[in-house]
Amino acid sequence: MKINNVYYRTIWPDPENEKVVKIIDQRRLPYNLVIEELRTPEQAGRAIKEMQVRGAGLIGATAAFGMYLAALQAPEEDFDDYFAGCGRALLATRPTAVNLAWAVDRQLRAVTGENSPAAKIKKSFEIACAIADSDADACRRIGEYGLQIIRELSEKKKGGTVNILTHCNAGWLAFVDYGSATSPIYAAHREGLDIHVWVDETRPWLQGAQLTTWELQQEGVPHTLISDNTGGLLMQKRKVDMVIVGSDRTTHTGDVANKIGTYLKALAARDNSVPFYVALPSSTLDWKTDNGEDIPIEERSPAEVLTVSGLGEDLKEITVNISPPGVRALNYGFDVTPARLVTALITERGIVQPDRESIARLMNRDL
Ligand code: MRU
Numbered sequence: 381m382k383i384n385n386v387y388y389r390t391i392w393p394d395p396e397n398e399k400v401v402k403i404i405d406q407r408r409l410p411y412n413l414v415i416e417e418l419r420t421p422e423q424a425g426r427a428i429k430e431m432q433v434r435g436a437g438l439i440g441a442t443a444a445f446g447m448y449l450a451a452l453q454a455p456e457e458d459f460d461d462y463f464a465g466c467g468r469a470l471l472a473t474r475p476t477a478v479n480l481a482w483a484v485d486r487q488l489r490a491v492t493g494e495n496s497p498a499a500k501i502k503k504s505f506e507i508a509c510a511i512a513d514s515d516a517d518a519c520r521r522i523g524e525y526g527l528q529i530i531r532e533l534s535e536k537k538k539g540g541t542v543n544i545l546t547h548c549n550a551g552w553l554a555f556v557d558y559g560s561a562t563s564p565i566y567a568a569h570r571e572g573l574d575i576h577v578w579v580d581e582t583r584p585w586l587q588g589a590q591l592t593t594w595e596l597q598q599e600g601v602p603h604t605l606i607s608d609n610t611g612g613l614l615m616q617k618r619k620v621d622m623v624i625v626g627s628d629r630t631t632h633t634g635d636v637a638n639k640i641g642t643y644l645k646a647l648a649a650r651d652n653s654v655p656f657y658v659a660l661p662s663s664t665l666d667w668k669t670d671n672g673e674d675i676p677i678e679e680r681s682p683a684e685v686l687t688v689s690g691l692g693e694d695l696k697e698i699t700v701n702i703s704p705p706g707v708r709a710l711n712y713g714f715d716v717t718p719a720r721l722v723t724a725l726i727t728e729r730g731i732v733q734p735d736r737e738s739i740a741r742l743m744n745r746d747l
Pocket of ligand 1: 435436549551638639
């Protein structure tokens with residue numbers, strides 16, 4: 381996607397130095413566009429843990445490039461053990477997004493099959509680039525499938541504005557390109573459909589207020605920022621035609637882990653007969669977990685709830701406290717929306733009902 385008319389991905393290997401991987405530091409957005417360099421697997425792990433990079437797809441791609449950086453550093457005599465150890469360290473950074481484990485596992489399986497350290501490094505680079513490319517391509521295709529849903533709603537409204545509510549940032553910043561929930565939105569806007577997006581601010585990290593709004597601004601998509609508690613009222617007032625959210629992990633039975641607060645939107649959507657869609661690449665599917673209640677939910681620092689960050693009067697980035705000193709806070713990063721509240725999943729292979737049989741059939745997996 382473009383930032384000020386220049387094309388970017390969220391992560392890319394430095395064309396001038398094969399030992400460097402570049403990322404956009406998302407903690408500095410939307411106020412400053414800062415490109416950071418990753419040179420070690422530890423730096424890649426830190427970038428994931430501290431949310432310089434975030435979002436399911438991008439966490440997976442960063443882990444994949446982190447494994448490439450590990451391959452570059454691995455001692456010849458002890459390559460496989462070192463490489464596997466770096467994989468374990470990356471896995472420990474964030475527990476909920478399943479793309480992380482998927483990417484590390486893909487690297488481990490591909491690289492250990494190679495004979496020499498040079499061949500292992502080459503393979504690891506190829507895999508990282510392939511994961512990044514396939515993430516971008518899957519998101520582009522999610523846009524094409526999701527567009528059909530928006531088009532139908534637009535026809536039903538005889539060209540009237542289609543109001544779409546989204547939560548958090550499942551935009552291109554959360555992936556390598558395009559995004560999951562935002563990809564159909566960009567496709568609809570490019571097609572000239574009249575759309576408008578309600579953007580949940582998404583406390584405590586404000587991915588909606590700071591990242592989704594910024595992305596939509598860059599693409600010129602009409603949108604309005606709302607506080608996290610507003611969606612239900614808008615649905616009751618018939619001002620929401622559909623909800624599209626992303627996912628950090630979706631069980632093969634259709635339960636959806638996504639940013640905290642998603643479940644409440646799904647409940648409100650069901651009560652108001654508003655369709656609730658989840659957009660995800662198949663790399664976000666968890667084939668081992670049958671029940672969403674068993675998905676590990678990341679608990680982050682209470683400091684994120686006790687503070688808020690933004691731009692001060694002197695245009696400097698600042699963080700301020702929002703509660704009296706000594707207040708206790710609890711900070712779960714995600715919740716799980718049961719499959720029964722999900723209208724359909726939008727994937728790169730098509731739109732599918734959120735149940736075990738339909739998902740397995742679409743993904744060509746045995747039941
Ligand atoms: O904690 P984050 O920002 O990494 O959480 C990820 C998200 O932005 C959302 O949960 C998103 O809707 C799904 S990731 C594509």
